[in-house]
Amino acid sequence: MRRWVVTVVLSLFMAANFADKAAFGLAAVPIMREMHLSSTTFGLLGSSFFLLFALSAVAVGRLGDRVSTTWLLPAMAIVWSAAQLPLLAPVGLAAFFGCRILLGAGEGPALPVALHAAYARFPDAQRPLVTAVVEAGVPLGSALAALAVTRMIATSGWHVAFAVLGIVSLVWACAWPLCARWSPEPRIERAARAADVPVRVLIGNRTILGVMAAGFGGYWVSALAVVWLPSYLQVSAGLTEIAVGTVLTVAWLVQIPLFLAVGWFSGYLTGRGASSNVARAGLATAGLAVGGAAMLGLGWATSAPVSIVLTALCLSSTVVVVTLLPPIVAEVAPDAQRSTGLGVCLAVASLGGVLGPLTFGRLIDAAGGGTGGYRAAFLASGALVVVVTLVAQALMRPREDAERIRQLTASAP
Numbered sequence: 001m002r003r004w005v006v007t008v009v010l011s012l013f014m015a016a017n018f019a020d021k022a023a024f025g026l027a028a029v030p031i032m033r034e035m036h037l038s039s040t041t042f043g044l045l046g047s048s049f050f051l052l053f054a055l056s057a058v059a060v061g062r063l064g065d066r067v068s069t070t071w072l073l074p075a076m077a078i079v080w081s082a083a084q085l086p087l088l089a090p091v092g093l094a095a096f097f098g099c100r101i102l103l104g105a106g107e108g109p110a111l112p113v114a115l116h117a118a119y120a121r122f123p124d125a126q127r128p129l130v131t132a133v134v135e136a137g138v139p140l141g142s143a144l145a146a147l148a149v150t151r152m153i154a155t156s157g158w159h160v161a162f163a164v165l166g167i168v169s170l171v172w173a174c175a176w177p178l179c180a181r182w183s184p185e186p187r188i189e190r191a192a193r194a195a196d197v198p199v200r201v202l203i204g205n206r207t208i209l210g211v212m213a214a215g216f217g218g219y220w221v222s223a224l225a226v227v228w229l230p231s232y233l234q235v236s237a238g239l240t241e242i243a244v245g246t247v248l249t250v251a252w253l254v255q256i257p258l259f260l261a262v263g264w265f266s267g268y269l270t271g272r273g274a275s276s277n278v279a280r281a282g283l284a285t286a287g288l289a290v291g292g293a294a295m296l297g298l299g300w301a302t303s304a305p306v307s308i309v310l311t312a313l314c315l316s317s318t319v320v321v322v323t324l325l326p327p328i329v330a331e332v333a334p335d336a337q338r339s340t341g342l343g344v345c346l347a348v349a350s351l352g353g354v355l356g357p358l359t360f361g362r363l364i365d366a367a368g369g370g371t372g373g374y375r376a377a378f379l380a381s382g383a384l385v386v387v388v389t390l391v392a393q394a395l396m397r398p399r400e401d402a403e404r405i406r407q408l409t410a411s412a413p
Contacts, residue, residue: 129264142252235374288392
């Protein structure tokens with residue numbers, strides 16, 4: 001029971017994490033209006049969040065194999081707060097870039113380290129459901145942001161909304177050490193660390209490469225959903241800020257049971273004898289394919305109801321991807337290198353978050369802006385995601401590669 005309480009608290013950690021991310025997209029229109037930004041500049045500002053995201057995910061991910069998450073996780077939450085609170089005052093573009101870069105550096109390792117903390121307390125068979133519970137915080141945070149942040153923006157301005165999120169991170173940082181001590185993190189024995197495989201062997205594994213490819217596509221969809229879908233629903237679908245907040249709140253709240261359903265269903269398939277090639281890798285690529293198809297559909301959508309449905313499909317497709325890819329990494333990587341594997345995979349996958357918003361903004365401007373610009377950007381993005389899905393499906397073979405890694409660790413001196 002204590003393990004599950006810790007898992008729920010980690011879910012709240014991810015809720016705060018994604019509330020920060022969602023707030024930027026929800027405040028897109030007032031930020032662009034106040035700071036007189038073009039679509040390209042705003043896209044660059046959105047992409048700057050990921051400038052140190054990958055490097056931080058790798059560095060802190062490796063640190064997570066050596067340092068207790070009891071102190072590592074709250075340190076990250078304090079960095080989030082330090083990046084948000086300065087935005088309470090009016091800032092210039094350069095300062096805004098600095099805050100976004102710092103926030104990305106602090107949030108880059110959030111998911112791998114949080115999952116590492118949870119996985120250490122559960123066996124492999126339960127990890128898809130554990131992942132689902134932890135990552136259910138993603139739509140929870142996004143929904144709360146859509147519900148509360150849009151109203152704060154409308155009544156008090158986007159500066160106040162960002163500062164409130166910084167205070168929320170501080171509160172979590174104070175609560176986590178007490179919770180972690182209540183259910184201590186198991187230690188990895190020295191003998192297990194001695195059997196580490198070289199990092200180049202781990203990240204060169206075909207399944208890990210497939211996870212990186214699928215993660216890249218998932219981050220592309222997720223980043224566009226956070227940065228550009230809110231403004232798309234206002235510009236092309238004609239919805240108001242409050243209406244967009246309501247639509248996204250409903251879409252994100254629906255994801256919470258969807259996370260749990262995906263985690264349970266993957267475990268159910270495994271219990272019925274299906275290999276992880278099907279129960280994890282196959283389901284993940286199927287979800288990513290749905291996201292690509294939905295983006296292609298948004299390129300041709302001509303009515304608000306259709307746009308809303310396709311937006312929900314984009315958001316929901318990422319649920320399947322992010323629920324099932326981390327257990328694949330944990331299955332293949334040795335326990336003593338689990339945090340490293342998760343961090344490296346997230347770092348490469350996050351390149352989709354770096355390139356997606358910037359590329360999307362440039363495509364909008366290149367196509368003349370407005371509805372036509374969004375159409376061209378969605379069609380190009382959807383085609384890219386479909387191609388990435390096919391590559392990932394061809395590479396991922398977690399059952400065979402997990403056995404290969406186990407043989408390597410067993411033969412280590």
